[in-house]
Amino acid sequence: xxxxxxxxxxxxxxxxxxxxxxxxxxxxxxxxxxxxxxxxxxxxxxxxxxxxxxxxxxxxxxxxxxxxxxxxxxxxxxxxxxxxxxxxxxxxxxxxxxxxxxxxxxxxxxxxxxxxxxxxxxxxxxxxxxxxxxxxxxxxxxxxxxxxxxxxxxxxxxxxxxxxxxxxxxxxxxxxxxxx
Amino acid sequence: xxxxxxxxxxxxxxxxxxxxxxxxxxxxxxxxxxxxxxxxxxxxxxxxxxxxxxxxxxxxxxxxxxxxxxxxxxxxxxxxxxxxxxxxxxxxxxxxxxxxxxxxxxxxxxxxxxxxxxxxxxxxxxxxxxxxxxxxxxxxxxxxxxxxxxxxxxxxxxxxxxxxxxxxxxxxxxxxxxxxxxxxxxxxxxxxxxxxxxxxxxxxxxxxxxxxxxxxxxxxxxxxxxxxxxxxxxxxxxxxxxxxxxxxxxxxxxxxxxxxxxxxxxxxxxxxx
Numbered sequence: 474x475x476x477x478x479x480x481x482x483x484x485x486x487x488x489x490x491x492x493x494x495x496x497x498x499x500x501x502x503x504x505x506x507x508x509x510x511x512x513x514x515x516x517x518x519x520x521x522x523x524x525x526x527x528x529x530x531x532x533x534x535x536x537x538x539x540x541x542x543x544x545x546x547x548x549x550x551x552x553x554x555x556x557x558x559x560x561x562x563x564x565x566x567x568x569x570x571x572x573x574x575x576x577x578x579x580x581x582x583x584x585x586x587x588x589x590x591x592x593x594x595x596x597x598x599x600x601x602x603x604x605x606x607x608x609x610x611x612x613x614x615x616x617x618x619x620x621x622x623x624x625x626x627x628x629x630x631x632x633x634x635x636x637x638x639x640x641x642x643x644x645x646x647x648x649x650x651x652x653x
Numbered sequence: 654x655x656x657x658x659x660x661x662x663x664x665x666x667x668x669x670x671x672x673x674x675x676x677x678x679x680x681x682x683x684x685x686x687x688x689x690x691x692x693x694x695x696x697x698x699x700x701x702x703x704x705x706x707x708x709x710x711x712x713x714x715x716x717x718x719x720x721x722x723x724x725x726x727x728x729x730x731x732x733x734x735x736x737x738x739x740x741x742x743x744x745x746x747x748x749x750x751x752x753x754x755x756x757x758x759x760x761x762x763x764x765x766x767x768x769x770x771x772x773x774x775x776x777x778x779x780x781x782x783x784x785x786x787x788x789x790x791x792x793x794x795x796x797x798x799x800x801x802x803x804x805x806x807x808x809x810x811x812x813x814x815x816x817x818x819x820x821x822x823x824x825x826x827x828x829x830x831x832x833x834x835x836x837x838x839x840x841x842x843x844x845x846x847x848x849x850x851x852x853x854x855x856x857x858x859x860x861x862x863x864x865x866x867x868x869x870x871x872x873x874x875x876x877x878x879x880x881x882x883x884x885x886x887x888x889x890x891x892x893x894x895x896x897x898x899x900x901x902x903x904x905x906x907x908x909x910x911x912x913x914x915x916x917x918x919x920x921x922x923x924x925x926x
Binding site for chain 1: 664665666667668708710714747750751753754755756757758760761762764765766767768769770771772773774821824825827828831832
């Protein structure tokens with residue numbers, strides 16, 4: 474199977490996937506779908522990057538972005554007004570300031586307990602954590618081995634997608650942040 | 654002519670302190686405690702006047718400020734320790750840390766805004782016909798029995814009574830179903846330690862099925878049950894059938910709860926031996 478056909482298959486996979494696809498996963502799918510389609514994940518990644526370039530070069534309304542180690546197809550931001558009309562969702566919901574603050578703390582301190590978050594923010598975090606959990610931006614990842622065995626929270630893949638982050642390293646380091 | 658009044662809303666006492674230092678041009682690293690305390694109390698008084706709710710957090714901060722202020726008024730017993738024992742140190746550290754995260758949240762907010770113009774595929778394409786059998790509660794219970802028998806061999810006496818909440822387990826299952834396309838029934842229980850946890854996980858699973866957040870399918874008789882995330886693909890006619898099944902399941906759960914011993918659920922009995 475030549476390169477052109479492999480790209481076609483990958484394009485389809487990206488088009489139908491609701492979440493970022495890891496090159497590993499794509500390589501696995503390719504091999505399972507047809508014999509002789511064994512392409513290692515590094516090569517798949519190269520193809521994905523090339524495809525991203527091709528999309529840009531031909532002025533497509535779609536783009537291929539990297540999220541948390543995976544690749545996903547999405548629309549260009551300049552097409553947003555029309556997509557909103559189609560989906561009839563002109564109102565965009567935003568996270569509350571307290572949700573934002575709590576997320577910021579979890580991003581840098583994860584895994585972290587509720588009490589630790591409250592220590593930094595100085596206010597109760599129960600309600601906010603619940604909202605973030607139900608939005609699947611954070612998840613419970615275990616318990617801390619201290620008195621009371623409190624739950625630990627961390628950010629999810631959905632978090633990366635929501636903020637369009639390739640990975641957590643894309644966030645500025647805490648030292649870089651100017652408090653003046 | 655109408656007046657427009659805009660009040661700053663604060664996320665908490667630290668937020669208010671940051672606002673006050675900025676408004677009064679105070680150096681965050683060298684706060685004048687008496688000044689900030691006065692301003693802070695003034696603000697609380699104003700909040701009271703405006704009938705705004707003042708939560709306990711704000712009062713705790715007020716008390717902390719007054720404590721620091723009084724400490725600084727007292728003569729220090731040892732001159733050398735002056736630098737180290739600055740009573741403000743802890744508060745300043747907290748303020749700076751909080752401010753950093755506040756900045757981060759602005760970064761996130763900008764990303765949120767730009768990301769909201771980008772759309773991803775959402776509606777899943779469901780692959781029907783892959784799995785044939787609907788699973789009834791009986792199949793689920795049967796599988797639970799298997800799980801119990803696996804655990805029973807390595808019975809450990811628990812001293813610490815861990816509180817495991819159904820809500821947490823529901824979140825956990827939902828997350829796992831979301832992450833992968835499905836989870837197998839045995840996988841859900843794979844990490845669980847004790848009977849209590851298994852029971853809670855089962856209850857969580859049943860609750861999710863009842864809420865139609867997930868559904869369970871089985872490829873063959875006695876095969877492994879897979880838990881899928883429910884999308885809106887249940888058609889209305891199907892829903893009625895499902896409702897019937899749910900009613901039956903509810904009755905069954907009731908009878909299981911009443912006859913705990915049948916499935917070895919009586920924890921106290923088993924462990925006091």
